[in-house]
Amino acid sequence: MLRLEDWKIIFAAVGLIGVLVLASPVLSLVVRLPGGERFSELYMLGPGRMAEDYPFNVQAGRDYLVYLGVVNHLGGAEYYSVVVKLRNASEPLPNGTSVTPSPLLVLYRYSVFLVEGQSWEGALSFGFDGVVFGENVSLVGKVLVNDAAVPVDKVAAWDSVNSGYYYQLVVELWLYNATERSFGYHNRFVSRWLNMTGSL
Amino acid sequence: MNVLNVRFARNSSLLLVVFLGIGLLLNGVLCVAVGDEASLKIGEARDAIGLAFEGVLVAEGAGANVSGLTVRLDEAGRVLGDAETAYGEGNVSVAFDKAVQSAELAEGVKNDAVGLKSSALAGAQRVFRLSLAFCVAGVPVFAVSLLIVWWWFKRFYVRKLLRLKPEVASDAKA
Numbered sequence: 221m222l223r224l225e226d227w228k229i230i231f232a233a234v235g236l237i238g239v240l241v242l243a244s245p246v247l248s249l250v251v252r253l254p255g256g257e258r259f260s261e262l263y264m265l266g267p268g269r270m271a272e273d274y275p276f277n278v279q280a281g282r283d284y285l286v287y288l289g290v291v292n293h294l295g296g297a298e299y300y301s302v303v304v305k306l307r308n309a310s311e312p313l314p315n316g317t318s319v320t321p322s323p324l325l326v327l328y329r330y331s332v333f334l335v336e337g338q339s340w341e342g343a344l345s346f347g348f349d350g351v352v353f354g355e356n357v358s359l360v361g362k363v364l365v366n367d368a369a370v371p372v373d374k375v376a377a378w379d380s381v382n383s384g385y386y387y388q389l390v391v392e393l394w395l396y397n398a399t400e401r402s403f404g405y406h407n408r409f410v411s412r413w414l415n416m417t418g419s420l
Numbered sequence: 421m422n423v424l425n426v427r428f429a430r431n432s433s434l435l436l437v438v439f440l441g442i443g444l445l446l447n448g449v450l451c452v453a454v455g456d457e458a459s460l461k462i463g464e465a466r467d468a469i470g471l472a473f474e475g476v477l478v479a480e481g482a483g484a485n486v487s488g489l490t491v492r493l494d495e496a497g498r499v500l501g502d503a504e505t506a507y508g509e510g511n512v513s514v515a516f517d518k519a520v521q522s523a524e525l526a527e528g529v530k531n532d533a534v535g536l537k538s539s540a541l542a543g544a545q546r547v548f549r550l551s552l553a554f555c556v557a558g559v560p561v562f563a564v565s566l567l568i569v570w571w572w573f574k575r576f577y578v579r580k581l582l583r584l585k586p587e588v589a590s591d592a593k594a
């Protein structure tokens with residue numbers, strides 16, 4: 221049999237828990253608990269919306285399709301810009317250490333608004349025009365991105381190790397800073413190598 | 421007579437060339453002006469979207485559900501993208517129209533965000549008052565009830581204790 225003092229402690233504990241439960245609606249409005257880890261997802265899928273069958277061997281006059289996706293886990297509504305670029309093997313990629321984007325020409329830009337936990341997926345169709353092959357070099361005159369033609373005049377040297385003329389499709393994620401009223405590179409990018417095989 | 425005709429023909433040709441020149445010049449100036457206007461409008465639409473998003477953030481901070489607004493902002497951003505594409509391809513009039521459309525969509529979102537913020541604030545205040553009333557009334561009622569139960573339990577416990585008969589164990593030492 222429990223002593224009276226032990227029962228007293230049990231009653232006090234029940235009383236404390238009861239007060240906390242009754243005060244919880246007000247406490248939840250005043251006290252903000254820290255959330256989980258905050259980050260954004262950026263991904264690229266193949267034409268079947270799966271992580272497979274990505275375009276690799278490409279040529280002029282044909283259309284290729286990939287899907288881009290963004291998921292917001294930053295804890296509130298966010299305004300993203302998904303930026304599409306094309307580089308050759310010698311041009312710089314975005315720098316994760318210094319958080320700087322690639323200084324390449326922007327081919328296309330998606331504006332994406334997402335609330336916490338929401339995801340976005342958009343189609344990116346692309347093709348090449350004005351492709352010329354020279355001695356150990358290839359030149360892409362225009363890139364067609366979602367039916368918009370963008371002149372690039374990009375040269376790729378012959379890669380003797382991997383046997384091809386390699387270009388890289390780079391997709392960067394930028395985030396709108398409401399305080400500065402401008403976009404900043406969000407230190408996320410995805411890319412796919414493309415081997416230019418024909419000019420048609 | 422022939423000399424007059426030749427002079428007239430020369431003057432007419434000269435005038436035609438001058439008019440054509442002025443026409444081309446005006447056309448060029450107008451094209452540049454329209455192009456500049458489209459570029460300005462695209463910039464305005466971009467700013468309008470940024471401001472609308474800031475309004476959405478404020479409404480969200482007030483506790484409003486802003487998913488409907490972000491869907492509309494997505495549409496404004498898509499139309500702005502179309503305007504930029506059209507501008508890049510030299511379709512300045514299409515670019516101008518799309519930029520105007522985008523700015524209007526963004527303006528609508530901005531205005532609705534203000535309304536949503538007000539209603540969210542009012543709702544949040546109502547919820548806060550109700551919660552506070554529930555807490556202010558509930559905690560004392562609970563505390564008094566618990567004290568009464570404790571008082572009753574203590575009496576019951578003491579009575580039960582007094583009713584117990586002391587027993588001497590058989591192996592107890594005297």
